[in-house]
Amino acid sequence: MRTLSRLTGRRGRNRRLSARILTSQLAILALTGIVGFVLLAFSQRAQLDRQYEQEAVAIASTTAAEPQIRDSMEYGGGGDVVQDIAERIRHTSGASYVVVTDLRGIRYSHPNPALIGKSVGLPLVITDGRAHAGIDHGTLGRAANGKVPLYGPTGELVGEVSVGIEETQVLTRLWQQLPSFAFYVGIALTVGVVTSYLLARRLKRSTFGLELEEITGLLQDREAMLHGIREGVIAFGPDGRITVANDEARRLLALGTALGARLEDLMPDGRLRRALTGVLEGQDLTVLTDSHFLLINRRPVALRGRELGAVVTVRDRTELVGLLRELDSVRGLTDALRSQQHEFSNRMHVLAGLLELGEHEAALEYAMELGCAEASLADHVRERIGSPLLVGLVMAKTTVAAERGVRLTLSDDSVLGEQPAHLDRLLTIVGNLLDNAVDAAASGGSAPPLVRLTLIECAERITVRVADSGPGVPEAVRARIFEDGWSTRPDRGTARRGLGLALVHRLAQRHGGSVHVSTGPGAVFTVTLPTADPRPAGSTSAVLIGKGTGA
Incomplete structure (x- = not known):
């Protein structure tokens, strides 16, 4: 009262x-x-x-x-x-x-x-x-x-x-x-x-019926709220000019002094600008920048029939997406280990049966055959890839692919040193391309399902080529496959779909490289990175989103 x-x-x-x-x-x-x-x-x-x-x-x-x-x-x-x-x-x-x-x-x-x-x-x-x-x-x-x-x-x-x-x-x-x-x-x-x-x-x-003291109170409350929340907020007037931008929005979008300016004057054309201006419609639009993974929502504002512009909220989901992708990779490895456990149990049953029947020579020959097969695959990868991290990634992806009925091979002409340039970026690029290729090969195409990886390092550049036996990339969508959020696969509820190729494309371009896609049969993705790194010092945050793919 x-x-x-x-x-x-x-x-x-x-x-x-x-x-x-x-x-x-x-x-x-x-x-x-x-x-x-x-x-x-x-x-x-x-x-x-x-x-x-x-x-x-x-x-x-x-x-x-x-x-x-x-x-x-x-x-x-x-x-x-x-x-x-x-x-x-x-x-x-x-x-x-x-x-x-x-x-x-x-x-x-x-x-x-x-x-x-x-x-x-x-x-x-x-x-x-x-x-x-x-x-x-x-x-x-x-x-x-x-x-x-x-x-x-x-x-x-x-x-x-x-x-x-x-x-x-x-x-x-x-x-x-x-x-x-x-x-x-x-x-x-x-x-x-x-x-x-x-x-x-x-x-x-x-003033919508508000008096001076009420306007003052609203202004104080607005400033406290805008600069206190951990979510970017941008308001646009009816003419498309920025009227409000809190500290979080300036940080996430690198806006600087943006009040009174148009987005066309602050950032180049792309998915980010189209999402902010409302050209792209929908809720929770995903946008991948050089440093952040963002969710963008735009809502028009009207009061008493008057169009007042729009309010855009920008949420940073970089760490969350990184964790989800890592969880997704761990889930894949878990499935692979479960499959290997079943396979190992079956092999142990075979050995136990041979020993119980007294077929000792046959049991010994079967055990040596299994050991040579596993060792030959690891030796083949180690001979061509010197980096233990990349060797572990390829072996893990091979196991995951085998669990899904896809054969993953490393080409004989692959050559990569122990400390190649862009090692962190290579882990992300190779992991994302192999994930997409295994999904494509497992979903259909020519038989048998096959993925072929090629890694070549020379003095000027590093080339990564991943070919799969899947249905390929239609010509009509080839220009869109590197956009944030574009995917032909259903969302599994953990990792965000449509980020792998977008992240590969952004990493390659940011570090002076290129990405090309062609038909195989199937799809062939080729990434080239110059040996020299032209990126600005300290710019590594974008790679963090994809590091989980190498787990």
């Missing part, structure tokens, strides 16, 4: 966290909208100021163009003409004031008649003959102001005309425009809110 409560509380906090993210987005949008609205208001205020300043300049220019004002200001005697015309223009245009002054700054018109005839107290700015606009802080308050020069009928500068528009008119105009600004800002804010909501929903779908 406590665990359930903690999980429920955690999910509650996660939901609040998601709500806080959305609230933060909305707060940012609201703050941005308010700041934008204020900046827009200030910008519009400045624009209105400039607009009213230009309007004031236009009113001042109209006033300065009045003929009566020009005559009165140059020749005098106009009485209240200037004041009357200025006030009429002020009321007509809506200006706050229209002030006409002479070159000394004496007012000739003003909304406040008490100020007429008094100086403005400021120097004239129109002496340059140009119009001026700006903000004026005069006796009537802040106003948008425009000043233009006033010329008499003769073209002589006689004064200036100053027109002002009060700030209240600017603010009134601004307040009239602000609702439309607020409407547009509201539309933008609404669009932002809707977009934020849709974005939040999309992000939630992208």
Whole structure:
């Protein structure tokens, strides 16, 4: 119950966290909208100021163009003409004031008649003959102001005309425009809110409804699991790029830095790449590399109808397969020894019968004949093969073949020294080829069942040739017989079928040699290995899989 409560509380906090993210987005949008609205208001205020300043300049220019004002200001005697015309223009245009002054700054018109005839107290700015606009802080308050020069009928500068528009008119105009600004800002804010909501929903779908703390926990659990298990795990995205590769996968496949890369860029075409990419279908696909025997399984990943890629698991079965092959060899030797035991018992019965009948000379002759036959076979092998390990292998395989009714012979032209090059590889190659040949000869073909082994060592290379009297290798499958897992024989439940020829092929190629198959009758496998070993130092793990064949 406590665990359930903690999980429920955690999910509650996660939901609040998601709500806080959305609230933060909305707060940012609201703050941005308010700041934008204020900046827009200030910008519009400045624009209105400039607009009213230009309007004031236009009113001042109209006033300065009045003929009566020009005559009165140059020749005098106009009485209240200037004041009357200025006030009429002020009321007509809506200006706050229209002030006409002479070159000394004496007012000739003003909304406040008490100020007429008094100086403005400021120097004239129109002496340059140009119009001026700006903000004026005069006796009537802040106003948008425009000043233009006033010329008499003769073209002589006689004064200036100053027109002002009060700030209240600017603010009134601004307040009239602000609702439309607020409407547009509201539309933008609404669009932002809707977009934020849709974005939040999309992000939630992208994370499959998981919140930030849950994603963090899943990432930690995934890293702990991936790098803690003794099984290689590789994940591919929908585009075929590697998105996950744990330490075991990097070790087994020699991937290095592989995240974001495609398999085509990391390894050549072959059974391994085809199994990883899904070209080869099936469960527990067997792949033999230079160092490991691997079982590969690929599973596509989909969630809620969305294809997310695939996950591949890679299991190392190198030691297990080596043990199974060794067990298989021991089983064969056990069967051979059991057969020899029966044969020996039969021979002892014959000797006992001869002795019981008193046929001592016949019994002696029979015993010497048996001893010579066994010794002649061993002597024949020792004369041509100097290595005790290979002699023991050939004798053991001869016994196993005889138990299955197959005769195994060593050719008379065989020559191999006591310490030949590639001795470990030769044990594996010869053992695998003889196993396949005995199986083929025992399964049918020309009679009698026969396997012939040839081992020739010279200065440049070592040649191994194994011919059998079996049905041979069809032309249609000749190109596939060296693939991992390919076999025409049933699985006996111990050793993995389809590894012998693949291992022979890999060993030969890895050490600069070659493997060829031809028809005999039957099948003839020829392996050549150069005397010099071009393989990298320390690369022996692949041989370990097949060493059990020499037991």
